[in-house]
Amino acid sequence: MRQDVIARLLRAMKQAGLDALVAISPENFAYLTGFMSPTQPLMRWRHAMALVTADGRTALVSVDMEASTIRAKATSGTEIAVWREFKFDAMTVLADLLRKHGLATARIGIETDYLPVGDFAALHDRVPQASFVPAQALLARLRQVKTSAEIEILRRLSRIADRSITEAYRSVGAGSSEMDIAAALTRGIYEQGAEYFKLMIVATGERSVFPNVGPTDRVLKHGDVCRVEIFPMIAGYHAGVCRTAAIGAAPPQAERIWANLTACKHLLLDVIKPGASSRKIYDLYLEKLAALDLPPISFVGHGIGLHLHEDPYLGPTEDQPLEAGMVLGVEPLIYETGFGFGMQNKDMILVTQSGCELLSDYLDTDALLIVS
Amino acid sequence: MRQDVIARLLRAMKQAGLDALVAISPENFAYLTGFMSPTQPLMRWRHAMALVTADGRTALVSVDMEASTIRAKATSGTEIAVWREFKFDAMTVLADLLRKHGLATARIGIETDYLPVGDFAALHDRVPQASFVPAQALLARLRQVKTSAEIEILRRLSRIADRSITEAYRSVGAGSSEMDIAAALTRGIYEQGAEYFKLMIVATGERSVFPNVGPTDRVLKHGDVCRVEIFPMIAGYHAGVCRTAAIGAAPPQAERIWANLTACKHLLLDVIKPGASSRKIYDLYLEKLAALDLPPISFVGHGIGLHLHEDPYLGPTEDQPLEAGMVLGVEPLIYETGFGFGMQNKDMILVTQSGCELLSDYLDTDALLIVS
Numbered sequence: 001m002r003q004d005v006i007a008r009l010l011r012a013m014k015q016a017g018l019d020a021l022v023a024i025s026p027e028n029f030a031y032l033t034g035f036m037s038p039t040q041p042l043m044r045w046r047h048a049m050a051l052v053t054a055d056g057r058t059a060l061v062s063v064d065m066e067a068s069t070i071r072a073k074a075t076s077g078t079e080i081a082v083w084r085e086f087k088f089d090a091m092t093v094l095a096d097l098l099r100k101h102g103l104a105t106a107r108i109g110i111e112t113d114y115l116p117v118g119d120f121a122a123l124h125d126r127v128p129q130a131s132f133v134p135a136q137a138l139l140a141r142l143r144q145v146k147t148s149a150e151i152e153i154l155r156r157l158s159r160i161a162d163r164s165i166t167e168a169y170r171s172v173g174a175g176s177s178e179m180d181i182a183a184a185l186t187r188g189i190y191e192q193g194a195e196y197f198k199l200m201i202v203a204t205g206e207r208s209v210f211p212n213v214g215p216t217d218r219v220l221k222h223g224d225v226c227r228v229e230i231f232p233m234i235a236g237y238h239a240g241v242c243r244t245a246a247i248g249a250a251p252p253q254a255e256r257i258w259a260n261l262t263a264c265k266h267l268l269l270d271v272i273k274p275g276a277s278s279r280k281i282y283d284l285y286l287e288k289l290a291a292l293d294l295p296p297i298s299f300v301g302h303g304i305g306l307h308l309h310e311d312p313y314l315g316p317t318e319d320q321p322l323e324a325g326m327v328l329g330v331e332p333l334i335y336e337t338g339f340g341f342g343m344q345n346k347d348m349i350l351v352t353q354s355g356c357e358l359l360s361d362y363l364d365t366d367a368l369l370i371v372s
Numbered sequence: 373m374r375q376d377v378i379a380r381l382l383r384a385m386k387q388a389g390l391d392a393l394v395a396i397s398p399e400n401f402a403y404l405t406g407f408m409s410p411t412q413p414l415m416r417w418r419h420a421m422a423l424v425t426a427d428g429r430t431a432l433v434s435v436d437m438e439a440s441t442i443r444a445k446a447t448s449g450t451e452i453a454v455w456r457e458f459k460f461d462a463m464t465v466l467a468d469l470l471r472k473h474g475l476a477t478a479r480i481g482i483e484t485d486y487l488p489v490g491d492f493a494a495l496h497d498r499v500p501q502a503s504f505v506p507a508q509a510l511l512a513r514l515r516q517v518k519t520s521a522e523i524e525i526l527r528r529l530s531r532i533a534d535r536s537i538t539e540a541y542r543s544v545g546a547g548s549s550e551m552d553i554a555a556a557l558t559r560g561i562y563e564q565g566a567e568y569f570k571l572m573i574v575a576t577g578e579r580s581v582f583p584n585v586g587p588t589d590r591v592l593k594h595g596d597v598c599r600v601e602i603f604p605m606i607a608g609y610h611a612g613v614c615r616t617a618a619i620g621a622a623p624p625q626a627e628r629i630w631a632n633l634t635a636c637k638h639l640l641l642d643v644i645k646p647g648a649s650s651r652k653i654y655d656l657y658l659e660k661l662a663a664l665d666l667p668p669i670s671f672v673g674h675g676i677g678l679h680l681h682e683d684p685y686l687g688p689t690e691d692q693p694l695e696a697g698m699v700l701g702v703e704p705l706i707y708e709t710g711f712g713f714g715m716q717n718k719d720m721i722l723v724t725q726s727g728c729e730l731l732s733d734y735l736d737t738d739a740l741l742i743v744s
């Protein structure tokens with residue numbers, strides 16, 4: 001278990017009047033333990049859970065076939081209760097664990113936005129006197145401010161994404177295909193130590209206007225604008241970096257639009273700091289972007305870490321003061337420029353004590369990248 | 373919506389006494405509609421749902437930011453109710469849709485193994501007179517027997533996986549790294565039309581004994597045994613194929629172990645047919661494998677399609693007669709041979725009217741593949 005995370009969690013649990021908390025989603029299991037249960041995100045019935053009591057006891061619940069992996073990754077001496085995959089007794093094992101820790105009548109935080117209603121009913125049947133309350137907001141709030149270990153992972157992932165995209169662009173040219181970009185990109189992220197990736201976007205030429213599209217056999221030609229994005233992962237964490245490039249030379253309007261997106265990026269780097277209002281930042285961005293007279297999307301950034309998107313959003317729907325330790329994916333972009341191409345510049349930014357730091361600093365994006 | 377799937381579903385709903393059914397998991401949404409809601413599997417709060425009533429009316433529920441994609445993919449004229457991401461009103465919109473279709477007091481099947489307890493509570497509050505019953509078993513049962521369209525996707529995916537692994541092996545040799553295999557493999561699956569992949573295993577030399585490990589910078593050397601597996605995806609469907617190869621020459625014992633795994637494969641191809649008992653098949657496999665005196669795992673195959681693992685399992689924990697149209701991932705394997713390497717031969721097999729058909733037939737695996 002992560003001692004610094006558990007210490008913060010215990011304070012939050014005390015304020016919320018919780019006797020215990022059970023993390024059950026892949027991201028919150030990873031948040032408390034520091035590692036992923038291998039196939040939990042792939043097969044959602046393979047519940048992996050982490051119990052924390054108000055007095056600081058901890059225990060894990062694992063499916064039998066992952067127990068040896070969990071045991072190897074957990075701190076030595078960690079209590080691990082094992083349930084049997086083909087007996088479907090995860091909730092029975094969790095209920096027994098709660099009773100063993102004197103929690104049969106306790107007030108217990110759980111993730112009601114993750115735990116399926118059928119599992120909840122089984123759990124409730126087995127500890128009917130316990131009171132279960134939603135704990136996802138408490139966990140999400142804690143996760144917004146990253147620990148130094150989390151920041152190091154996100155810094156590393158930002159570099160992996162940024163460098164892999166840049167090198168993938170440098171390995172291709174007119175006549176290469178989107179698949180060449182994809183092959184170089186996937187090779188690059190694994191070679192630099194990523195464990196996996198979630199979502200790869202390779203959108204070139206007329207396809208560059210589409211939000212979430214993967215690579216095809218489209219052949220790059222002179223004057224194409226390309227959007228390439230990837231979310232490499234380590235230990236459950238994601239970075240998201242997107243880079244735009246032109247093949248050979250920028251088409252008309254591309255430099256002008258890029259100059260605005262670059263100005264937006266520098267504006268954001270100027271205004272992101274502790275205490276800044278997330279909504280006000282979005283408003284300032286909209287003001288700067290307005291010079292283009294092209295359609296914005298409904299946010300310019302969002303928290304990122306154990307999920308692709310986390311709070312806070314830099315957008316119109318909420319208003320939250322930023323805090324040191326937050327990590328944001330920030331993305332000035334225009335999908336539909338009206339000129340047959342889209343442009344996007346997504347960076348990873350850490351809120352520091354005095355301002356912010358660009359974590360994705362491998363490629364200088366001030367000038368539009370031209371792939372020759 | 374898929375008319376053949378809906379027709380079968382309506383019969384099953386009638387037998388189960390359901391007035392309506394709401395599919396809400398990514399796999400069952402894709403099962404009914406024939407396509408994925410793009411980011412639903414990546415961000416679980418982005419609910420995409422499909423409603424089917426006992427008299428055959430259908431409607432979809434989509435988050436605002438995916439609505440245009442859903443509209444483009446759905447049959448023209450499909451009713452689509454849209455909820456607003458940052459208003460978190462998916463259950464309100466679903467409840468309104470249920471009322472609009474006269475289902476406020478109906479008996480409605482839902483996936484209680486997917487719908488989070490918090491969402492269920494919100495839904496129940498808004499249609500308190502409706503009765504919600506678990507429908508996941510009904511859907512899983514239907515999904516076991518594939519339609520001809522599903523079989524074609526799985527046939528294509530089996531070929532993509534098999535051919536990509538084979539060509540990745542042919543592109544490397546002693547001195548190449550696991551990353552070279554990964555780069556060729558990911559390029560190969562996208563180039564052949566996969567949209568994504570879930571899980572890539574590249575485990576060579578001493579790493580070949582580990583179940584679920586990705587590629588590293590390990591350099592291949594003469595005599596290495598390699599296990600390579602990938603699950604490419606199209607429209608939410610997966611194929612899983614694993615191939616084992618030796619670099620330059622097979623080490624001692626490898627040919628002997630492979631000959632047994634090959635004999636197991638042919639045994640399985642002989643006994644898999646409609647009416648065969650899933651448990652009996654596992655018992656026959658264990659008998660054949662016993663000649664090696666090496667440890668088996670707890671199943672030799674499982675259904676596959678919209679999930680990596682589906683029922684039926686060919687294992688000791690259940691017994692189900694096979695049916696024509698089932699597609700199985702079948703995998704004779706020994707992770708820990710005791711000789712410093714593991715071996716695995718995972719194929720995709722379709723149960724036909726009279727027997728079975730090997731879908732992953734690109735590489736002849738009877739003799740161990742030697743990479744020169």
